[in-house]
Structures are given as C-alpha cells and as structure tokens.
Amino acid sequence: MVISPVHYIAVPLLAAFTMPLxxxxxxxxxxxxxxxxxxYLSFVSVVLMQQVIQSGPISEVIAGWQAPWGINLMFTxxxxxxxxxxxxxxxxxxxxxxxxxxxxxxxxxxxxxxxMMMVTGATGIVLTGDxxxxxxxxxxxxxxxxxxxAFYRERDGAEAAFKYLLIGSFASVFVLLAIMLLYTQLGxxxxxxxxxxxxxxxxSGTMKTTIFALFLxxxxxxxxxxxxxxxxxxAYSQAPxxxxxxFASIVVKAGVYALIRITFTLFDIQGAHMYLIxxxxxxMVIAEVSAVAQTNLKRMLAYSSIGQMGFVLIAFGIxxxxxxFGAIFLMFNHAIIKGLLFMTGSYLTFNxxxxxxxxxxxxxxxxxxxxxxxxxxxxxIVGLPPFSGFWxxxxxxxxxxxxxxxxxxxxxxxxxxxxxxxxxxxxxKLYFSKEENDIEVQKPSINAMIPMVILGLVIVAxxxxxxxxxxxxxxxxxxxxxxAHYIExxxxxxxxx
Amino acid sequence: xxxxxxxxxxYQDIVTTGVxxxxxxxxxxxxxxxxxxxxxxxxxxxxxxxxxxxxxxxxAIGYIQGGTAPIFSPGxxxxxxxxxxxVPQALVLTAIVIGFAVTAVALSLVIRLxxxxxxxxxxxxxxxxx
Numbered sequence: 001m002v003i004s005p006v007h008y009i010a011v012p013l014l015a016a017f018t019m020p021l022x023x024x025x026x027x028x029x030x031x032x033x034x035x036x037x038x039x040y041l042s043f044v045s046v047v048l049m050q051q052v053i054q055s056g057p058i059s060e061v062i063a064g065w066q067a068p069w070g071i072n073l074m075f076t077x078x079x080x081x082x083x084x085x086x087x088x089x090x091x092x093x094x095x096x097x098x099x100x101x102x103x104x105x106x107x108x109x110x111x112x113x114x115x116m117m118m119v120t121g122a123t124g125i126v127l128t129g130d131x132x133x134x135x136x137x138x139x140x141x142x143x144x145x146x147x148x149x150a151f152y153r154e155r156d157g158a159e160a161a162f163k164y165l166l167i168g169s170f171a172s173v174f175v176l177l178a179i180m181l182l183y184t185q186l187g188x189x190x191x192x193x194x195x196x197x198x199x200x201x202x203x204s205g206t207m208k209t210t211i212f213a214l215f216l217x218x219x220x221x222x223x224x225x226x227x228x229x230x231x232x233x234x235a236y237s238q239a240p241x242x243x244x245x246x247f248a249s250i251v252v253k254a255g256v257y258a259l260i261r262i263t264f265t266l267f268d269i270q271g272a273h274m275y276l277i278x279x280x281x282x283x284m285v286i287a288e289v290s291a292v293a294q295t296n297l298k299r300m301l302a303y304s305s306i307g308q309m310g311f312v313l314i315a316f317g318i319x320x321x322x323x324x325f326g327a328i329f330l331m332f333n334h335a336i337i338k339g340l341l342f343m344t345g346s347y348l349t350f351n352x353x354x355x356x357x358x359x360x361x362x363x364x365x366x367x368x369x370x371x372x373x374x375x376x377x378x379x380x381i382v383g384l385p386p387f388s389g390f391w392x393x394x395x396x397x398x399x400x401x402x403x404x405x406x407x408x409x410x411x412x413x414x415x416x417x418x419x420x421x422x423x424x425x426x427x428x429k430l431y432f433s434k435e436e437n438d439i440e441v442q443k444p445s446i447n448a449m450i451p452m453v454i455l456g457l458v459i460v461a462x463x464x465x466x467x468x469x470x471x472x473x474x475x476x477x478x479x480x481x482x483x484a485h486y487i488e489x490x491x492x493x494x495x496x497x
Numbered sequence: 498x499x500x501x502x503x504x505x506x507x508y509q510d511i512v513t514t515g516v517x518x519x520x521x522x523x524x525x526x527x528x529x530x531x532x533x534x535x536x537x538x539x540x541x542x543x544x545x546x547x548x549x550x551x552x553x554x555x556x557a558i559g560y561i562q563g564g565t566a567p568i569f570s571p572g573x574x575x576x577x578x579x580x581x582x583x584v585p586q587a588l589v590l591t592a593i594v595i596g597f598a599v600t601a602v603a604l605s606l607v608i609r610l611x612x613x614x615x616x617x618x619x620x621x622x623x624x625x626x627x
Contacts, residue, residue, distance in 0.1 A: 132588055139595045146602050150609060158609035159622055162537070165603050169544050172599075176551055176592060183584070184558050 003047050005060045005075040005127055008083060012037050012120040016113050027105050031098065034116040038091035041123075045084035052080050053475065057489045059129065068193045072129040072490060077475035081328070082126045082257055085335055089249045090119035092451035096343055097242035099445055111151060111240070118144040118246060122254035129490055131182065131266075132189045134258060135175050138222065141251055142168045148243045149235045155353075160234035167221055167231045175218035178211050185211075192490035195265050195483060212269055215262045222255030224306045225313065226283035233290075236302035237355065241346025244298060248305045248342060249335035256309060256331065260316055265483050276317030281411060284310030288418045296355045297345050300422060301338070304381065307415070308334045314412070315396040318403060325470075325477045326395030332469065333392045333462075337381045340455040343448070344374040348430075350442035357426055361433035366441045369449070371430045373456045378423040380459045383416060388462035516557045523550030537607040537617045541600060548596040552589045559585030 015037045023030035052058060057076040065071075075083070093115070100111055121141030128134050146168065150161035183189060185207055186197045198208065221228040236244045263272050284307045291303035312334070315327030347370050348363055349355040364371040380387035383394075393416070400408045444452070462469055479485070523546055530543025559582035567583040607617065614622050 132591070136591060136595065139599070143595075143598050143602055146606070150606055153609070153613075156613075158606050158613060162603070162606045162610060165599070165606065166531070166540070166544075169547075169599060169603075172595070173547055173551060176555075179588075180551070180555050180558065180585075183588075189584070 003044050005048065005058060005073040005083075006062060007044050008041060008073075008087075008123045008127055009120060011040060012116050016117055016120075019109065019113055023105075023109050027109075030109055031112055034112045035091065035094045035098070037116060038087060038094050038119070041087040042084070042091050045080070045087045048075055049077075049080055049084055049472070052077055057479065057486075059490050068188055068190045068491065071133050072190070073127045074129040074486070074490065075127060076486065076489075077472065077479040078328070078477075079126045079257070081472055081476045082253060082331070083123050085332060086119055086123050086126065086250050086253065089246070089335055089339055090116070092339070092454065093242050093246050093249075096245070096448050096451045097240075098447045100240065100242065111148070114144045114148050114151075115243070115246065118148065119250055122250045125254040126257050129191050130189050131179055131191055131194065134191075135172070135179060138175065138219075138254075138258070139172060141254060142172070142222070145235070145247070145251055148246075149239045151240050151243070152238070155238050156234075157238040160231070160238035164231040164235045167228065171218045171221035171228075173218075174214045178214035178218060181207065181211050181214070190490065191261070191266060192487045196487050196491065198267060199483075208267060208269060212262070212267045212272065216259070216275075219255055219258040219262065220279070222251065223259050223313075224252055224255070224283070224309045225259075225279055226286055226306075226310070229283070229287075229306050232306055233299045233302040236305070236342075237296055237298040241342060244301070244346070245339045245342035248301075248338035252305065252309055253331055253335060256312055259313070260480070263316070264480055265486055268483075273317045273319045276313050277408070278317075280310040280313030280315075280317055281408070282310070283307070283313065284415055285411065288415045292418060292422045294422075295357055297349050297357050297360070297426065298342075298355045300357065300426070301341055301345055304419065304422075305334070305338050307419070308338070308381070311396070311412070311415075314408070315399070318396070318399050318405070318408075320399055320403060321477055321481060322402065323396060323399035324480060325473055326392055326399055328473045328476050328480075329392035329395055329470070332473070333380070333388050333459075336455050336458055337377050337389060340373060340452060340459065341377040341381065343452050343455070344370050344377065347442060347444050347448070348374060351440050357429060359439055360426065360429040363429075363441065364431040367443070370444060370452070373452050375427050375430065376456050376459060378427050380463065382419045382423050386460070386463045388459050388466070390463060391466045513557070513560075513562070516553065516560075520550045520554035520557060523547070523553060526550075535618050535620055537610060537619055537622075538604075540619065541603045541607060544603065545596065545600050548592070552592055552596075555585045555589050555592070559583070 015033050019030050019033055022033065048058065052075060057074065060073040060075065062071045062073065097111070097115070100108060118141055121137045121144060124137030125134055125141065128137060146161045146165045149164055150157040179189070182194060185203055186194055188194055188197065197203070217228065224232050236247055239247065263276060287303045287307035287310060291300050291307065294300040294303060308330070312327050312330050315323050315330055347367065348360055352359045376387065380389040383389045397409055397412060400412070527543045527545070527547030527550060530546060531540050534540055534543060561579060561581050564579050564581040567580040610622060611617050616622065
C-alpha cells in the first residue's frame with residue numbers, strides 16, 4: 001500500500017463507520033480501534049515528513065481530477081508538521097482517555113468515535129487545498145466539538161454546547177458567504193489558484209477587504225480570537241477533561257492554521273498583518289487578565305489558552321521569518337504544554353465538581369507525580385528556562401525587537417508577569433499550602449500516566465535541546481512564506497494515477 | 498405589442514430579482530429570530546432559515562437566464578454557454594447536509610436543556626455566564 005495524505009481522512013472515517021459494527025463483536029476491540037488508527041496516522045506522518053523533507057511538498061490529487069478542478073490535499077512542511085502534531089496528540093489523548101466511561105459501554109463508544117472524528121476534521125482543515133473542503137472539515141470539527149462539549153449530562157455541558165453552536169453557526173455563515181463571494185469573483189475554489197488570481201490583481205480592493213473580513217470572523221471564532229471567543233471558557237470547563245486537552249492542542253490549532261493560510265497565502269492585503277497584531281494583543285491582554293480572576297481551574301486554563309492563541313497571532317502578525325518561526329514553535333509548545341496542563345488538571349480536580357483552585361491545597365503530597373507534571377507545564381507555559389516555552393517566547397521577543405516594536409515587547413512582558421502570577425498561585429496551592437483538605441484524590445491509571453509523563457519529558461527535552469525540533473520549524477517557516485512555491489506545486493503537477 | 502421573447506426576458510428579470518430579494522429576506526428573518534427570540538427552538542429555526550437564505554443566494558449566483566442542465570447530451574452540444582454552473586449546486590447540496598447535521602445537534606441540545614432546566618426560555622438558563 002502506498003502511503004499518501006489521503007489516509008488521514010479515509011482511514012478514520014472508515015474506522016468511525018465500522019466501529020459500531022465491530023462493537024457488536026467485541027466491545028474491547030471497538031475501544032482499541034481509535035488508538036490503532038491514530039498509531040497508523042502517526043506512522044504515516046513520520047514517513048510523509050521524511051519524504052517531504054527529502055523531495056519537497058506533496059500535493060495529492062483526489063479521484064484523478066487535476067488540481068484547479070478537483071480537490072487536492074497539500075502535505076507541505078507547514079501543514080504536515082501540524083498534521084503530525086495532531087496525530088501524535090490524538091494518540092496521546094486516546095491513550096489518556098482509554099478507560100473513560102469504561103463501565104458504560106455505549107457512552108464510551110460515542111466518546112471514542114466523536115473524539116476520533118474531531119481529530120480527523122482538524123487534520124483535514126490543515127491538509128486540504130480547497131477552500132470549500134476546508135469549510136466542510138471546519139464543520140466536521142465543529143459538530144463533533146459541540147457534541148463532545150455536551151457529553152456530560154450532569155454538568156452544564158448542554159448550555160455551553162448550545163452557546164458554542166450559536167457562535168459556531170454564525171462562523172459557518174460568514175465562511176460560506178466569503179467562499180460564495182470568492183467563487184463569484186474568481187470562479188475557482190482551489191486555494192493555490194485563488195492565491196494566483198488575487199496576486200494577478202483579479203479581485204477589486206473593496207471585494208478583497210470584504211471577503212478577508214468575512215473569513216477573519218469565521219475562522220477567528222475557531223481560533224479563539226477576541227471578541228469571538230466567548231464560547232471557549234464554558235466549553236473547556238464543561239467538556240470532559242481529555243476533550244479540553246484536545247480543544248487546546250488540536251481544534252484551536254486548526255482554526256489558527258486557517259487564519260494564517262488565509263492571511264499569508266490567499267490574500268496579500270496591506271495592513272492585514274497589523275490587524276493580526278492588534279487582534280492578538282487585545283485577545284491576549286483581555287484573556288490573561290480574565291484568567292487571574294478565575295477560581296475554576298479549567299476556566300483559568302481556558303483563558304490562558306485564549307491568551308496564548310493571541311500571542312501566536314501577534315507572532316504571525318509581526319511577519320518576519322524569525323517571528324513566523326517563533327509562532328510555529330509557539331503553536332507546538334502550546335499543543336504539548338496545554339495538553340499536559342489539561343490532562344493533569346483534570347486529575348487534580350477529579351472529585352471537585354466546581355474544579356476550584358482553592359481545593360488543590362496540599363495535593364503536592366497526595367498526588368506527587370501529577371502535581372510535579374502540572375508544575376512543569378505551568379513553568380513551561382509562562383516561559384521559564386529550561387523548559388520548551390522559554391525558547392518560543394524568546395524567538396518572538398527577539399523578532400519583535402529586531403522590528404523595534406518596543407511597546408509590543410513591554411506588553412508581552414507585562415502579560416507574562418500576569419501569567420506567572422496566576423500559574424504560580426496554583427502551583428503554590430499545590431505545594432506550599434499547609435492546611436490540607438479531605439477531598440478524595442483520584443489516582444491516575446497507568447494508561448493516563450503514560451501520556452502525561454511523555455508530554456512532560458518532551459517539554460523538558462525540547463527545553464534543554466531545542467535543536468530536536470527546530471529543523472522542522474525552519475522548513476515549515478520557509479514553506480509558509482514561500483507563496484509562489486505553494487502555487488507552483490499545486491498547479492504544475494500532473495495527475496499520477 | 499411586445500414579442501413573446503421580450504415579455505419572457507422581462508419576466509426573467511423579475512424572477513432573478515425576486516430570488517435575490519427573497520434570499521436576503523430569508524437571511525434577515527433568520528437573523529431576527531436568532532437575535533431577538535427567547536425560545537431555544539425558535540432560535541434553532543432561525544439558524545435554519547439563515548442557512549436556507551444563504552443556500553438560495555448561492556444557487557441564484559450560479560444560474561443563467563434560460564440555462565440548461567450542465568450535461569452533455571446529443572443535440573445540445575453547442576449549448577455550453579447556456580449551461581448553468583454546477584459547482585454552486587454541488588456546494589449547496591453539501592451545505593444543506595451540514596446544515597441538517599447542525600440542526601439535529603442543536604435540537605438535541607435544546608431537548609437536553611429543557612430537561613435540565615425545565616424551561617426553553619434562554620433568559621432563564623443562566624448556570625454559565627452569557
């Protein structure tokens with residue numbers, strides 16, 4: 001069998017439809033399948049990444065229709081890196097939640113299927129080269145995310161999900177309108193051809209701004225951009241723990257990817273970068289300040305996640321090679337660190353329905369390893385050396401420095417102080433709180449412990465030796481900034497099969 | 498005395514304007530329902546109406562006056578210019594399916610909310626901050 005990017009979509013879809021049938025034969029087997037799929041996709045990622053690094057980006061044509069007419073999948077160093085990240089995080093999250101709802105089998109089957117489809121949708125957003133296909137994957141991700149948010153009947157999940165759905169529906173309306181306008185103006189849906197035609201000036205100025213604004217609103221909702229992120233804190237806090245991790249490390253990444261693809265490849269609008277910086281700044285400052293006020297651990301993590309996404313937007317907005325490199329590094333870091341924080345955070349607040357930070361007193365002794373991993377995550381996300389978060393922050397700050405954006409640097413540093421305050425408050429509760437409370441702790445099972453330890457080790461390893469991953473980021477940066485190459489790869493290839 | 502063709506063209510113009518007008522009208526009606534109605538079910542209906550308006554707009558854009566189906570059939574080879582654009586129709590078909598899925602999820606959430614709070618008035622469901 002030839003390994004190709006289309007497996008990212010075909011294999012999980014096939015598995016999702018066969019899972020209920022397999023469940024009739026063996027219930028245990030049905031729960032294992034998502035893991036096997038994710039393992040296979042991680043393997044595919046490794047093989048394809050090597051191929052891409054050796055012989056350039058892959059543009060996979062689907063059903064034999066050549067690129068501008070048919071749908072194509074793009075496995076470039078940038079999209080491939082994100083697809084790889086998503087597959088591995090999907091695998092870890094599956095392992096973490098393997099025993100989830102073990103006793104209630106039909107629940108567990110629903111959960112596993114939806115979770116796998118959410119990862120598939122997000123991977124599809126990243127890989128597709130067709131703007132309408134991107135919309136379809138956005139909706140797959142969104143619909144699974146709504147259902148997973150409402151998963152717990154006893155929490156206020158349905159309310160959070162309804163709120164998410166309302167905002168998400170508006171997002172899809174905006175994206176659909178934008179696609180429609182784009183199609184009437186240019187007569188194509190292929191992103192490379194759109195980019196080419198816009199570059200050739202086939203789109204009038206007002207039209208370009210209108211379409212860009214519609215896209216920005218549509219994708220900004222999934223990317224948690226202010227003021228479109230009201231859904232995020234509720235969805236994160238009401239969804240099951242592993243889903244919070246998946247939102248932060250997979251779904252949001254897909255939203256940010258869509259925004260970046262629109263800004264960098266499709267449209268070249270003067271001032272769009274400045275807009276990203278401003279939107280990112282507002283998002284970051286408001287989210288980080290709100291995070292301080294939270295007493296609910298998961299809401300705090302959610303606001304911190306929004307803040308980090310604002311930071312990523314700022315970094316992309318600066319737009320120099322160094323800044324984009326930093327932004328990609330930040331996306332990677334946020335995926336692994338926030339994943340770890342949500343995973344450990346759900347065990348720390350396992351038996352507290354309100355997930356209060358104040359109930360964490362003395363957990364450092366009760367759950368030593370989980371607390372240690374949470375502390376590692378907290379130190380890494382605020383950017384302390386020797387953890388991986390330090391490097392990404394450093395790259396973005398030096399990039400801002402070389403463009404002499406002093407105000408920006410000051411604001412980022414100020415926000416970092418705020419971050420330190422609220423994360424250290426939690427870590428302090430874990431370790432330096434004398435009075436212990438009598439909340440029962442939930443010891444993580446071995447399958448939940450493994451992904452947390454892996455993520456912790458990756459954070460430390462990348463922090464001490466960043467060269468492990470920076471080679472990939474450099475290639476991703478080059479590819480993202482090289483629009484002509486992207487267009488060329490898609491439009492000049494011949495159909496192989 | 499107008500010839501039949503002239504009358505027909507005028508009639509077509511009215512139809513086209515009517516289609517665009519009703520598409521925009523549907524979107525506005527839907528927005529009204531979503532933003533101002535308090536009943537959860539009505540909000541979901543509003544979302545569906547917005548979707549319908551957008552789909553109508555999309556199909557209308559791909560339409561050509563007096564166009565034919567985009568199929569090559571014997572005796573109609575020379576009519577490529579008159580064929581309607583099939584892409585918007587394919588896209589709308591996909592969008593309808595997506596809209597259906599979203600509506601289904603939304604309605605099941607409404608049922609869940611109603612059971613949980615014993616009301617479908619959005620102002621009375623305030624466990625979380627809106």
